[in-house]
Amino acid sequence: MIQAKIGIIGGSGLYQMDALTDVQEVQVDTPFGKPSDAYIVGKLAGVPVAFLARHGRNHHLIPSELPYRANIYGMKQLGVEYIISASAVGSLKAEVKPLDMVIPDQFIDRTRQRISTFFGQGIVAHISFGHPVCHQLSAILAEAVESLNLPEIALHKGGTYVCMEGPAFSTIAESNLYRSWDASIIGMTNLPEAKLAREAEIAYATLALVTDYDCWHPDHDHVTVEMIIDNLHCNAINAQKVILETVKRLKEKSPISEAHSALKYAILTPLDKIPSEAREKLALILEKYL
Template structure:
């Protein structure tokens, strides 16, 4: 299987850019089932990059149906060390306006039906990763600098992404409560990706594309699918340009992945007590920590 350093998760429009060449489709099987779709591997800025359409081509999977573990484990099997995640979000702040980009540095979990898809651990191997800072600051820096190269783009660095269950959008009461908590943007997918990426020792950062004001803003309509699609369409080329620059900068990085080894001291269960079947499933992540 071809090994690539950089993975991108987002909509199918992201890899439909003229700058990508030598494209091939790769289906990856994992111990956690199939990912959302086949990967598209192509060359961008001289670097081989693996693209994964988060919801499948044709947008067939709800946020609660996403195979988060399979998606991230497949990235690991492909050799990915850095994941750039792109997703639409609602804004919970006046100054984070539709068409703006945000690079959040924190996540807040409000999901309730994804426990099995939120960790690789369990079934005889217990692990507790350090997750105080869920976003790779180095990747955040790269995304911020990459955004500056796109003319007319307003970008906000930092902020908290609250991850809701969905698929329905927020009620007005919920939206107002999230604002009172100090949340900045709202989405339905990135928390699980970030957590699993950390367990898999992959650096992760989000490029959030603001499409709406959720439903709290008195001067703007409540979020709808039409609204999300309209603003995503307006911004897809800007997102492509940011990713193009970010890939170039990640490829040129001289320092190693800062999260290589992140799981080593997170595993609580001694190797001699590991469930053999679970150890086999997680071999790509923890196999190197087993006593030989």
């Protein structure tokens, strides 16, 4: 199977990477079913990367339907060690403006219908998740944004991403609650990805792209669908520039992340007591410990 060290997950508005060369579509089967779409494997700046449209290229999957485990396990099958996750988000702070970029360092889980672990069914593991993103990968992502000097776009380093269930957006009461928690942005997808990437020992960082203010903002009701689509389009263009620059920097220096050994002390079930079915299902994740 084709191998790529860097994985890219594209969110709403980002369904392809225009700068990819030597492109091939790779269909992957996983023990957790089919991923959201075929992986688009090619080269950015001469570096092999695997791109996945999170909601499918036709945006046919709501956040609760996403095959999170298959998406991350498929990345692992392709040899991915770093995932850059681009995501459309709403802003919970006045200073975080539409079209701004946020590289969050914390998450709050408000989902109810997601399976966010590979474990269970005879094998128990508890990963450390106090710092849910890779700080080295996040730092490289931030350096890439800053080096581009994108006009009229502010970068916010750090902040909390509230991951809600969806697909409906927040009520005003919920939005104000999240603001009282000092959260910066709100989205529907990244926390399950971050948890599963950590279990798969893949470094993970989010590039959050602000489309609009969440409904707490007094001007929210004046936002039109056309305005949001325009912002998604602008965000997708800028995200591709940032991802390309990040890949160039990862080519020069690929940091060893704490995520790369996340399972070292996390597995509580004695290895010789793991049921054969679970051992086989998670072979790719467990192989260096078995």
